[in-house]
Amino acid sequence: MTTTPAVEMRRYGLDDLTDDLRQTLTDVYAEVYADRLSDPFFDIPRFLDRLEGHTSRPGWEVVMGYADGEPVGYAYGSPLPERTRWWAGMLKLLPEEMTDETGGTRTLALFELMVRQSWRKTGTAHRIHEELLSGRPEERVTLLVEPTHPKVKTLYEAWGYEDIGDQQPFPDAPVYATMLRQLRQLRQLRTAQPHASGTTS
Ligand SMILES: CC(C)(COP(=O)(O)OP(=O)(O)OC[C@H]1O[C@@H](n2cnc3c(N)ncnc32)[C@H](O)[C@@H]1OP(=O)(O)O)[C@@H](O)C(=O)NCCC(=O)NCCS
Numbered sequence: 312m313t314t315t316p317a318v319e320m321r322r323y324g325l326d327d328l329t330d331d332l333r334q335t336l337t338d339v340y341a342e343v344y345a346d347r348l349s350d351p352f353f354d355i356p357r358f359l360d361r362l363e364g365h366t367s368r369p370g371w372e373v374v375m376g377y378a379d380g381e382p383v384g385y386a387y388g389s390p391l392p393e394r395t396r397w398w399a400g401m402l403k404l405l406p407e408e409m410t411d412e413t414g415g416t417r418t419l420a421l422f423e424l425m426v427r428q429s430w431r432k433t434g435t436a437h438r439i440h441e442e443l444l445s446g447r448p449e450e451r452v453t454l455l456v457e458p459t460h461p462k463v464k465t466l467y468e469a470w471g472y473e474d475i476g477d478q479q480p481f482p483d484a485p486v487y488a489t490m491l492r493q494l495r496q497l498r499q500l501r502t503a504q505p506h507a508s509g510t511t512s
Pocket residue numbers: 343424425426427430431432433434435436437455456457459460462463466
């Protein structure tokens with residue numbers, strides 16, 4: 312009988328972003344996206360450019376799964392800044408209250424999620440994903456998925472995401488479905504409103 316080795320989850324933030332960690336992120340990406348690396352949007356220099364952009368934001372974190380000391384996959388994201396371009400590429404405008412960003416704990420953008428082939432269908436991707444989210448303070452999480460990958464989209468729907476419309480973030484990027492999942496009730500609803508004191512300041 313074969314057993315699946317236990318996966319240890321490690322969380323890294325910007326302070327932990329060494330050259331070694333960058334290399335591990337790149338190596339796993341190169342393996343998982345091996346059949347797309349000839350597409351300029353998915354090649355390694357472009358991945359590194361995106362990684363550079365994503366890690367230039369405060370609050371970036373990755374959860375990496377390891378089995379027997381070897382990386383098996385990861386999920387990373389950063390909070391959307393107040394003046395984000397995330398919603399600018401929506402093909403149909405969303406109501407302002409959906410796209411307003413505070414730059415605080417409003418929205419986590421999940422930029423990458425991948426597991427190596429032998430770790431697919433083992434629940435590892437979901438565990439990595441939930442581990443990342445469990446340590447985050449944001450009210451909601453958003454990610455993009457290619458509509459040409461309907462099974463991945465269905466998977467995300469099973470994980471609690473909702474499709475809120477298509478977007479094309481860059482002219483040479485694919486058109487993506489934008490997925491959104493609520494992580495907790497809005498701060499206003501969570502925090503009991505203090506009663507009016509009647510004093511002025
Ligand atoms: C997405 C991912 C993390 C999910 O892992 P998982 O929970 O173990 O789920 P699976 O790998 O079984 O994927 C679910 C289904 O989506 C399909 N799928 C996964 N990645 C796909 C891709 N890049 N393109 C097309 N279909 C894909 C799988 O074949 C599977 O369908 P099946 O059940 O008919 O075989 C993993 O499939 C992965 O690393 N994929 C490559 C990277 C990727 O596409 N990341 C998502 C970016 S939004």
